[in-house]
Amino acid sequence: MIVRPLVDQERIIRELEALAEFSDTPKPAITRILFTKPDLEARAYLKGLCEEAGLQLREDALGNIFARWEGSAPDLPAVGTGSHFDAIPYAGMYDGTVGVLGGLEAIRSLQRSGFKPYRSIELLIFTAEEPTRFGIGCLGSRALAGVLSAESLRGLKDPEGRSLEEVRWEAGYMGRLEDVALPEGYYSAFVELHIEQGPVLEQERVPLGIVTAIAAPASLRVHLEGVGGHAGTVLMPDRRDALCAAAEIILGVEAFAKSSGSINTVATTGFCEVYPNAVNSVPSRVRLEIDIRDVEQSRRDQVIRNVIQGVEQVCTRREIKYSVEIINIDPPAKAGSEVLKALVAACSEAGVRFKLMVSRAYHDSLFMARIAPTAMLFIPCREGISHRPDEYAAPEDIARGTYVLALTLAKLSLAEDKAALKEDPVLLDE
Numbered sequence: 001m002i003v004r005p006l007v008d009q010e011r012i013i014r015e016l017e018a019l020a021e022f023s024d025t026p027k028p029a030i031t032r033i034l035f036t037k038p039d040l041e042a043r044a045y046l047k048g049l050c051e052e053a054g055l056q057l058r059e060d061a062l063g064n065i066f067a068r069w070e071g072s073a074p075d076l077p078a079v080g081t082g083s084h085f086d087a088i089p090y091a092g093m094y095d096g097t098v099g100v101l102g103g104l105e106a107i108r109s110l111q112r113s114g115f116k117p118y119r120s121i122e123l124l125i126f127t128a129e130e131p132t133r134f135g136i137g138c139l140g141s142r143a144l145a146g147v148l149s150a151e152s153l154r155g156l157k158d159p160e161g162r163s164l165e166e167v168r169w170e171a172g173y174m175g176r177l178e179d180v181a182l183p184e185g186y187y188s189a190f191v192e193l194h195i196e197q198g199p200v201l202e203q204e205r206v207p208l209g210i211v212t213a214i215a216a217p218a219s220l221r222v223h224l225e226g227v228g229g230h231a232g233t234v235l236m237p238d239r240r241d242a243l244c245a246a247a248e249i250i251l252g253v254e255a256f257a258k259s260s261g262s263i264n265t266v267a268t269t270g271f272c273e274v275y276p277n278a279v280n281s282v283p284s285r286v287r288l289e290i291d292i293r294d295v296e297q298s299r300r301d302q303v304i305r306n307v308i309q310g311v312e313q314v315c316t317r318r319e320i321k322y323s324v325e326i327i328n329i330d331p332p333a334k335a336g337s338e339v340l341k342a343l344v345a346a347c348s349e350a351g352v353r354f355k356l357m358v359s360r361a362y363h364d365s366l367f368m369a370r371i372a373p374t375a376m377l378f379i380p381c382r383e384g385i386s387h388r389p390d391e392y393a394a395p396e397d398i399a400r401g402t403y404v405l406a407l408t409l410a411k412l413s414l415a416e417d418k419a420a421l422k423e424d425p426v427l428l429d430e
């Protein structure tokens with residue numbers, strides 16, 4: 001069956017621009033944090049677009065949004081696509097949103113072309129992929145994959161001490177958290193369109209990336225408690241300065257990652273809270289959050305062990321009380337071969353070159369891969385810049401990604417079973 005999706009490039013760009021209006025910081029800096037006003041406004045906007053497209057809407061107790069285009073075999077596992085629309089403080093307007101609005105436009109482009117889905121095609125708009133409010137990334141997809149129990153969800157608090165329970169109720173999400181995890185076999189396949197967030201596609205002038213694996217992320221929270229006091233009167237030999245201990249720990253994090261033996265190891269101390277944070281006061285308490293990743297789990301885990309040992313050594317020497325909390329320590333994800341094959345076949349049908357690649361950033365697909373054959377499609381972004389206001393993806397790249405996504409969804413929707421896709425004569429060797 002020949003499918004020719006009719007992608008409306010101008011419409012996606014218009015909708016991306018409209019979505020960018022929902023932000024707590026002035027443009028081009030986007031800040032959209034879970035269950036704040038911009039997040040709720042963006043939800044309403046996106047749900048309106050899904051309804052306009054004739055999709056069946058449902059939301060779960062965490063605010064994950066499902067918009068389904070029912071196929072002629074509605075009882076078969078559906079084909080899923082989607083991404084997130086939250087944004088870290090001072091982010092750009094393409095991270096996640098390209099996969100949400102691109103996913104929606106892929107569905108609309110298939111509708112316009114007269115395509116009739118066999119398996120249903122569902123847009124999944126995830127709650128809070130970014131860890132900003134509750135400290136843990138992929139909140140929605142983690143819960144959908146059953147990795148985060150209802151009990152752990154109930155224990156989450158934001159930096160102001162407000163619980164997830166409280167804020168989700170306030171936002172109108174009152175359902176049972178026990179019902180969020182998706183039943184086994186809910187999706188036959190899942191595909192996420194996303195900007196690369198790195199420079200490879202642009203540098204190599206390749207229009208699309210097909211993601212074969214996602215690096216393993218982990219994050220730690222370190223609490224340090226020393227002794228505060230007057231910056232003029234507490235003499236240097238008597239100090240137990242929590243921020244000085246933190247400084248040594250932060251440099252250790254950098255050194256352990258650099259000496260891991262692989263360029264693929266990265267570690268970042270991206271959060272540091274100092275108490276009382278006053279120029280004439282010796283810092284008594286510090287909270288650090290440390291992000292450690294690698295494509296190879298064992299090497300990442302060695303860096304985590306080194307960091308924890310480093311914290312112990314620094315704090316013992318400086319007489320600082322400490323605790324280390326592991327917020328998440330996730331395995332890497334491998335893409336499902338049948339979804340990869342559908343993506344490769346779609347690229348060749350569209351006449352678009354692609355590169356097989358690894359994602360160093362994490363995505364909701366890291367968790368979707370636990371419950372469904374999953375793969376990702378990357379489009380280039382300017383200079384690889386992301387998580388910054390100057391993040392940019394070109395309209396034609398967004399439209400091209402959307403077109404190939406639509407072709408892929410069509411193939412996956414028509415697949416009677418996984419065997420149908422295995423017939424594609426495409427080699428996946430990198």
Ligand code: GLV
Pocket residue numbers: 129130360361362363
């Ligand atoms: C996702 O936003 C990540 O930090 O990789």
Ligand code: MN
Pocket residue numbers: 095130387
């Ligand atoms: Mn992000």
Ligand code: MN
Pocket residue numbers: 084095096129194363
């Ligand atoms: Mn993202």
